[in-house]
Amino acid sequence: MGLIGMNQLTEEEKYEHFMKRIEAGEKIEADDWMPEEYRMALIKLISMHGISEIMGALPEKEWVPRAPSLRRKLGIMAKVQDEMGHGQLLLRVAEDLIKPLGKTREDLIQDLFSGRLKFHNVFHMPAPSWGDAGLIGWLVDGAAIITQTNMLNASYGPYARALKRICAEEVFHAQHGEAIIMALAEGSEQQREMLQDAINRWWESLLMFFGPDKAERTGSSKQDITIKYKIRTKTNEELRQDFFNKYIPRIKSLGLTVPDETMYYDEEQEKWIYQQPDWNKLKQIMKNQGPKSEERLKLRMTAYETNAWVREALGVKSKAM
Amino acid sequence: MMIQNSQELKEHEEMRSLVAELLYQLADDDFLIAYRGSEWLGLAPHIEEDVAFSSINQDTMGHAVMYYQLLEEIGEGKVDDLAHGRPSHYRKNAVLLELPNGPGHYRKEPEFDWAFTVVRHYFYTQAKKVKVDSLKDSSYKPLANVAVKINMELYYHLMHWKTWFHQLLSSNDEARRRMMAAIEKVCADFGGVLSLGPNGEQMAQHGLIEGEEMLMRRWTHEMESVFESLNLSFPESFGMKHGDGRKGEHTDHLVEATATLSEVYRIDPAAAW
Amino acid sequence: MSNQSHDFYQEFEVFSRKSDTAPMQYQFSLLAPNHEIALVMAQENFMRRESVADIWVVKRSDIRKMTQEERETLKRLDNKDYRMTKGYGYLKKKWRKFEQKMLDEKEILSWGGGGKQ
Incomplete structure (x- = not known):
């Protein structure tokens, strides 16, 4: 492709050239030509991923001031800080993608408030005990690590680079979560119960974490497009099976159980057979009608609006400078 | 007299109790303001700031841990019990640091006041810097050693808060109005921060730290030029409107904060968490 | 707003x-x-x-970035060993004939005294 090449190509030729690049493992950059479908799929995926990190800080954040020791207070502060930091990285990637559409972070935040921009299903759930704080770090982050590492080689360069930073920190998150649940698992009867309750409470959400295996379950799924464009490689179901492979043996080794008595590993099919969660609940959550959807959105909205004067004050200033 | 370690200190009971009293003030101050800071997590005016602010809170709580460890070494109890198990009237933090971030609660309707946060943190950090500089020459060597370490992290904290303070006061009218109101609110209780409590004079006589007047003079010296550059008149007085925390006088806000921060700990204080 | x-x-x-x-x-x-x-x-x-x-x-x-097409200007042929030390490796053998060691990169950069910082 020569210097003036790109402009002279038809849309079709541009598309072909683009597909050749991603098939050759090249990375697409923010200002490169990209098909509309690709841009839109990225915007949807990355803005949701980013805003989920920001909203995901909230259930754990409830436990930051209440963490039971100084070390745990420091650990969970650092962990929730990372979630905000991951949100920052991902929103920056999304913001560069929406820039040509004339949009900014302000629009993303407003889209969150209006319900146009969704946040991940797990963050609509309550976290009523310290056991939940541990479980989120252990299993929810474990699930997040599985989906995020699946996209480390994403064809979109800025996303792949952000994920590389994020996954490096997720290793700390996983260990932070394990430290909390290990103390509970090896603790008193009451502490073990706290942990088992949390697993029971979160099991269905963990199954839903990876999304439906087929679009019919909820009426929509973007997995095909993201695989076509080499943004990710594995299907929702493959990721869920990876999660079972990694975590079911660990759960069992601690003498804990999952609330699905029928679940077993089928040696022949080489996969876990489990009871489907109630996907209608996911549909509700996708409409921001989950158990904590409204409360968490309101928390973020109140904080954002209460602080609007700060952004106005310095925004005006930078204009004057 | 220079005391090299905790063993030696235990042989001088009067000195030991003075060291303990000073350490409780230092530890509780950092612990409470870090706790209030941690309530902001996820709610700051700007995502990038949320991340930066959290590091400051972690550093500050880390400093509290170091002071609590010195208390543990001189037989005052275990670090986590000191931080979580003491009822509010045993706590020695300045009352300013226990006041809530603003109306609402960190889990519900958090209408937190960023102006108050910036002013409180900036004034406090500058006061802490003055104290830590003085503590580097403390006659209790383990405390002097800790002060040298803590000092390292204060440069960033100061730069951070000073930047916000300066920028908000030199932006638009609304921000300036909010900042002036916050300065007034902070000054009403700032007297407690540089107070060393009922035994402050003895602490100074024993060379544990310089006296209140000297600390106040240093703080004023640092702050006057900042006020001047922003065209602000320097506050005439600093009070203890809501009580003298060094004497164990506190507000209900601390009672509530203590209940929250020890909620899980109290389920089973003997358990490993 | x-x-x-x-x-x-x-x-x-x-x-x-x-x-x-x-x-x-x-x-x-x-x-x-x-x-x-x-x-x-x-x-x-x-x-x-x-x-x-x-x-x-x-x-x-304030940053002038390259466009996708301009990045094509960064590619070049791998035929420039005349400006690399590897293009002069034969000197090692020559110097050996005169019973001298070659002044290679490692040797020259060690002359500052301290070595790597």
Whole structure:
């Protein structure tokens, strides 16, 4: 492709050239030509991923001031800080993608408030005990690590680079979560119960974490497009099976159980057979009608609006400078 | 007299109790303001700031841990019990640091006041810097050693808060109005921060730290030029409107904060968490 | 309100150096209303767990980036060993004939005395 090449190509030729690049493992950059479908799929995926990190800080954040020791207070502060930091990285990637559409972070935040921009299903759930704080770090982050590492080689360069930073920190998150649940698992009867309750409470959400295996379950799924464009490689179901492979043996080794008595590993099919969660609940959550959807959105909205004067004050200033 | 370690200190009971009293003030101050800071997590005016602010809170709580460890070494109890198990009237933090971030609660309707946060943190950090500089020459060597370490992290904290303070006061009218109101609110209780409590004079006589007047003079010296550059008149007085925390006088806000921060700990204080 | 918020969100690129002798390295971008705030945010947002010796923040609009097509200008043939030491490796043998060692990169860079910092 020569210097003036790109402009002279038809849309079709541009598309072909683009597909050749991603098939050759090249990375697409923010200002490169990209098909509309690709841009839109990225915007949807990355803005949701980013805003989920920001909203995901909230259930754990409830436990930051209440963490039971100084070390745990420091650990969970650092962990929730990372979630905000991951949100920052991902929103920056999304913001560069929406820039040509004339949009900014302000629009993303407003889209969150209006319900146009969704946040991940797990963050609509309550976290009523310290056991939940541990479980989120252990299993929810474990699930997040599985989906995020699946996209480390994403064809979109800025996303792949952000994920590389994020996954490096997720290793700390996983260990932070394990430290909390290990103390509970090896603790008193009451502490073990706290942990088992949390697993029971979160099991269905963990199954839903990876999304439906087929679009019919909820009426929509973007997995095909993201695989076509080499943004990710594995299907929702493959990721869920990876999660079972990694975590079911660990759960069992601690003498804990999952609330699905029928679940077993089928040696022949080489996969876990489990009871489907109630996907209608996911549909509700996708409409921001989950158990904590409204409360968490309101928390973020109140904080954002209460602080609007700060952004106005310095925004005006930078204009004057 | 220079005391090299905790063993030696235990042989001088009067000195030991003075060291303990000073350490409780230092530890509780950092612990409470870090706790209030941690309530902001996820709610700051700007995502990038949320991340930066959290590091400051972690550093500050880390400093509290170091002071609590010195208390543990001189037989005052275990670090986590000191931080979580003491009822509010045993706590020695300045009352300013226990006041809530603003109306609402960190889990519900958090209408937190960023102006108050910036002013409180900036004034406090500058006061802490003055104290830590003085503590580097403390006659209790383990405390002097800790002060040298803590000092390292204060440069960033100061730069951070000073930047916000300066920028908000030199932006638009609304921000300036909010900042002036916050300065007034902070000054009403700032007297407690540089107070060393009922035994402050003895602490100074024993060379544990310089006296209140000297600390106040240093703080004023640092702050006057900042006020001047922003065209602000320097506050005439600093009070203890809501009580003298060094004497164990506190507000209900601390009672509530203590209940929250020890909620899980109290389920089973003997358990490993 | 929305316009003013837009003014608050300016794009800055962050660069840092791990040590006094390390090169400046690109980190990531952040939004801030001005250079001062950007600088105060930089370390904690991108270098919470690593050592840093220096930080630069640059307004993105002051950076001239390459377009996708301009990046094509960066490619070149691998036929330039005349400007690389590997193009002069034969000297080693020559010097051996005169019972001298070749002054290679390792040797020359060791002349400063201290070795690598």
